[in-house]
Amino acid sequence: MVHFYELATMDAAQRRRLLRRAELRIEEVTERVRPIVEDVRTRGDAALLEYTARFDGVELSAERLRVSAEEIERAHHQLDSRMRAALEQAIRNVKAFHQRQLPHEQWYTQVMPGVMAGELVTPISSVGLYVPRGKGAFPSVMYMLAAPASIAGVARIVVCTPPGPSGEIDAASLVAADLCGVHEIYRVGGAQAIAALAYGTETIPRVHKITGPGSGYVAAAKRLLYGVVDVGLPAGPSEAILLADDSADPELVARDLLIEAEHGPDSSSLLVTPARPLAEAVRQLLPAKIAALPEWRRAFCRAVLEEEKGTGGIILTRDMEEAVAFVNEYAPEHLEVQVREPFALLTQLRNAGEILLGPATPICLGNYCIGTNAILPTGGFAHTFSATSVHDFLKRTGVAYVTATGYRALEETTRMLAEFEGFPAHAAAVSERPLATWPEARE
Numbered sequence: 001m002v003h004f005y006e007l008a009t010m011d012a013a014q015r016r017r018l019l020r021r022a023e024l025r026i027e028e029v030t031e032r033v034r035p036i037v038e039d040v041r042t043r044g045d046a047a048l049l050e051y052t053a054r055f056d057g058v059e060l061s062a063e064r065l066r067v068s069a070e071e072i073e074r075a076h077h078q079l080d081s082r083m084r085a086a087l088e089q090a091i092r093n094v095k096a097f098h099q100r101q102l103p104h105e106q107w108y109t110q111v112m113p114g115v116m117a118g119e120l121v122t123p124i125s126s127v128g129l130y131v132p133r134g135k136g137a138f139p140s141v142m143y144m145l146a147a148p149a150s151i152a153g154v155a156r157i158v159v160c161t162p163p164g165p166s167g168e169i170d171a172a173s174l175v176a177a178d179l180c181g182v183h184e185i186y187r188v189g190g191a192q193a194i195a196a197l198a199y200g201t202e203t204i205p206r207v208h209k210i211t212g213p214g215s216g217y218v219a220a221a222k223r224l225l226y227g228v229v230d231v232g233l234p235a236g237p238s239e240a241i242l243l244a245d246d247s248a249d250p251e252l253v254a255r256d257l258l259i260e261a262e263h264g265p266d267s268s269s270l271l272v273t274p275a276r277p278l279a280e281a282v283r284q285l286l287p288a289k290i291a292a293l294p295e296w297r298r299a300f301c302r303a304v305l306e307e308e309k310g311t312g313g314i315i316l317t318r319d320m321e322e323a324v325a326f327v328n329e330y331a332p333e334h335l336e337v338q339v340r341e342p343f344a345l346l347t348q349l350r351n352a353g354e355i356l357l358g359p360a361t362p363i364c365l366g367n368y369c370i371g372t373n374a375i376l377p378t379g380g381f382a383h384t385f386s387a388t389s390v391h392d393f394l395k396r397t398g399v400a401y402v403t404a405t406g407y408r409a410l411e412e413t414t415r416m417l418a419e420f421e422g423f424p425a426h427a428a429a430v431s432e433r434p435l436a437t438w439p440e441a442r443e
Helices: 012-020 023-043 045-056 069-078 081-099 139-152 171-179 190-199 216-224 250-261 276-291 295-305 320-330 342-346 363-368 404-420 424-431
Strands: 004-006 106-112 115-123 126-130 156-161 184-187 209-211 239-244 268-273 313-316 334-338 354-357 394-402
Touching (some): 023 216, 069 171, 126 190, 139 156, 190 216, 239 320, 250 276, 334 342, 342 354, 404 424
Parallel strands (some): 004 313, 126 209, 239 334, 268 313
Antiparallel strands (some): 115 394
């Protein structure tokens, strides 16, 4: 039976377990991932090829790690025309949304007469995008990552993605990568791919930043490599909350609960509602809807919503205020809101990777083609991290210019603060500066 909780009666352990969701499993695999990361650091390509054979069942040579231009060209011819049209529409929307995020390349303000301060915005020089595979392929992840990286102007965009059974990368993902300006694609996945991007190997030069979702193993590898490379936002196993009141349609709610649950057994999918009739109706509908899924997706949904270790289900609250407080505490990756006045509630929803309002905005639309980015912080990190955007691929550098007039106004303040903090060289740099020799000193 689907997990059913009444928030007011949950004990601390139950609540803590739901709030930590897949993070528990990431911690469990960290020590298993550590030797893989170290092995790739020390043995490079040889380690990559061994782990690809062991974990993916694919024998590769170092020469086949990189996807060739010919393979990408073939993919364009192989892809079904209707699928290409769907990709093109989705990519157009994603590009349109992210183009709007581009900031000015530089800006300045006069903080006081003669003192100019501002920022120079430049792209990161190289990024590694991780695109998972699992039992299917995820071209949507490819364009959600590659489109904003390309718009930001990243000079070297590298993708690592696990190979299929014959070592292939699916045509849709290759076409999406090409349409978004990806420069290099390597058929390697898992923790070993993250390590390769961080340290570099004989075939895969290192990058300065890695981003993209993945399994607990991928998430654990990123955590281990924090400090070696910028590992981007924490994007682990999928999670969602559907926040609803008594106006919601139980059929829609039940269907939408399965969207994130079918991603895998370590996903989390919760209905949070103060409406008991809705909660009971959804609980009754879910078993039949789960049973109608293909066997392996059915197994994932049951693991999430019914099995003992699952962190999905239904949470009944006393009122909407308590429901909103729980949502803000949980800080879900995806938040779908089906209430009478969703925009009225929006200002109260502070922590979520994305917020999708109304019954016509299911999570699957956001995952593919609305335009907003679907690569989002998981594990409660929506408290402090934002959705993937153009800003993830840009950096800001402070720029300042001070005239002689501005210098005179700041000289004494600088000297006093430097002496107070015990930095005599700082103080001397202003008190003994030969200002009269500057051309600007005549102003």
